[in-house]
Amino acid sequence: MSPRRSYDQYCSAARALDLVGDRWTLLIVRELLAGPRRYTDLHADLPGVSTDVLASRLKDMERDGLTTRRRLPPPGAAYVYELTERGRQLLPVLQALSAWGAPELGERRPTDAVRAHWFALPLLRGLDGEGLVEVRLEEGDFHLRVGSEEGPVYGDGPAPTEADARMTMDAATCEEVVRGELTLPDAIRAGRVTVTGDGTLAKALREA
Incomplete structure (x- = not known):
């Protein structure tokens, strides 16, 4: 070493x-x-x-x-x-770097690799409260643990247990939210993000 x-x-x-x-x-x-x-x-x-x-x-x-x-x-x-x-x-450090670097993303380049869960930390910034959120994208599914102070804050694939909220969006919408060009509440109000579920988080997202 x-x-x-x-x-x-x-x-x-x-x-x-x-x-x-x-x-x-x-x-x-x-x-x-x-x-x-x-x-x-x-x-x-x-x-x-x-x-x-x-x-x-x-x-x-x-x-x-x-x-x-x-x-x-x-x-x-x-x-x-x-x-x-x-x-x-280091989570808040990465969150801050993610926010600071958002304007540098621009349009996705042909050489850019992408994994669905790379959108987890930027999307997490736009969520308040506590609970499990499942996100469905064209690139794949992942889940977020909103308000988690211990253990994993996100994971690949569908939520391991019943999610408090599920969000479905296309790649273009997700990228605009991540780049800071569109807020999550505005995307939901415009019908570009579909929110399902009966949990507190789902209701808060629909009413934002």
Whole structure:
């Protein structure tokens, strides 16, 4: 394991960048905010990262107390990586970066990779309250845990239990919301997002 590089500056921002400033580190955090992930799953959802770099970043993050590695019990018997409490505290950092970077998205380029769950954190910013929200997009389904203070804040696929609300939208609508060109309440009022469900969150979304 290589020694940690440092800016050697007595500044909290510099110290933070000592830990998460390397290329790919914050995107690994983005993936692990969905909960424990196997190495192969992380590699599949981080197109462009080499196996060597991913392995190196994961070792660095474990050393720095951002992640842990554990073995699943049989019959899984695979190793998974997950965020520590310190690592989960990076959620608002990623939320802020996501909001700041939204104007840079523009139209999707032909070379851009995309995963449905990459829209999870931007959409989460527009939701208040607490509950489980299932989102259905052309690229696939994912779910959000609104107001979650512990554990995963989103996950791939349909909600594992009965969702408090379900939102269905097309790719164009989702991208406009993510870029900040359209608010979620405006999209719902315009009929571009369909909200179903009887939970408090569903009712709040329909009445916003």
